[in-house]
Amino acid sequence: MEKKNIDWSNLGFAYMQTDKRYVSVYRDGQWDEGRLTEDATVTINESAGVLQYAQTCFEGLKAYTTEDGHIVCFRPDLNAERMMNTCKRLMMPVFPKERFLDAVEQVVRANAAYVPPYGSGATLYIRPYLFGSGPVIGVAPAPEYTFRLFCTPVGPYFKGGAKPIKLCVSDYDRAAPHGTGHIKAGLNYAMSLYAGYEAHDRGFNENLYLDAATRTKVEETGGANFLFVTKDGKVVTPKSPSILPSITRRSLMVVARDILGLECEEREVYFSELKDFVECGLCGTAAVISPVGLIDDHGTEIRFPSGMEKMGPVIQKLYDTLTGIQMGRIEGPKGWVHTIL
DSSP: OOOOSOOGGGOOSSOOOOSOEEEEEEETTEEOOOEEESOOOOOOOTTBHHHHHOOEEEOOEEEEEOTTSOEEEEOHHHHHHHHHHHHHHTTOOOOOHHHHHHHHHHHHHHTGGGSOOTTSSOEEEEEEEEEEOSBOOSSSOOSOEEEEEEEEEEOOSSSSSOOOEEEEEOSSOSOOTTSSTTSOBHHHHHHHHHHHHHHHHTTOSEEEOBOTTTSOBBOOOSSOEEEEEOTTOOEEEEOOTTSOOOHHHHHHHHIIIIISOOOEEEEOOBGGGGGGOSEEEEEETTTEEEEEEEEEETTEEEEOTTOSSSOOHHHHHHHHHHHHHHTTSSOOSTTSEEEOO
């Protein structure tokens, strides 16, 4: 298959319109059969539920070319399940898992010419989203919903290698104890924008959010879960009912425990403990792991021994192993790599 004439090595993380996307509409109690379309424009009523009461959610995953030339996705079944859980919480109709996976396959196949070649560092980012498209004026679920899925080629998150980033402790709360922090609701991300730009203006890459109830425990950043490494090599990740269950983080913990043989622990992590960890990383779809070198707590700095020049040794092993599985260089657990072409 002939690829599009794209400078793969210079792609950024930005939207580029591709040829096809998938759309399905829910009305009268059921989803229609769905279809591929060339139309990238969404037309909705002025009183649509998504516009009035932010009834919307999304997912993010990638398709990429493996070393042996196949086009694959990484654990898309978990994205489908997480979207189902999000829809239930937001009073939106669930889009079935099997149909979600079929939509991913249809869109990737239809846009295979946009999947970057192996070794380019680039990938095809896939964005499924679901929103209230029917009109509603009272505070209530919308009468109609739309599921759409598009894709766009994106460059590597880190160009020239992953350099440790700097975080600051946020004065804002990301999620309430019994709120929506555990689901991928669009409003969660809208609420993080102000705090994120404030952190950037102060010279930091991201915020570290503490739990809203006591402000003593580590939660996550605006869009990624934490991983910490202790002095004796144990991998620790925060546990909280208001943390989004990152698919990358869950996968990394399996890699750490079952492939690398490391001791792992998911538990409440108190902010006062951070000074005792030797490595820190943020994990998510875009970067897999972003190393953290420094956390600023209102002028008091916590500097991790792994430094500001490169990933620490344990996080580097985790990164290399998971990306090796994704790219087909390392055999991973059964079902993790979903072959499309």
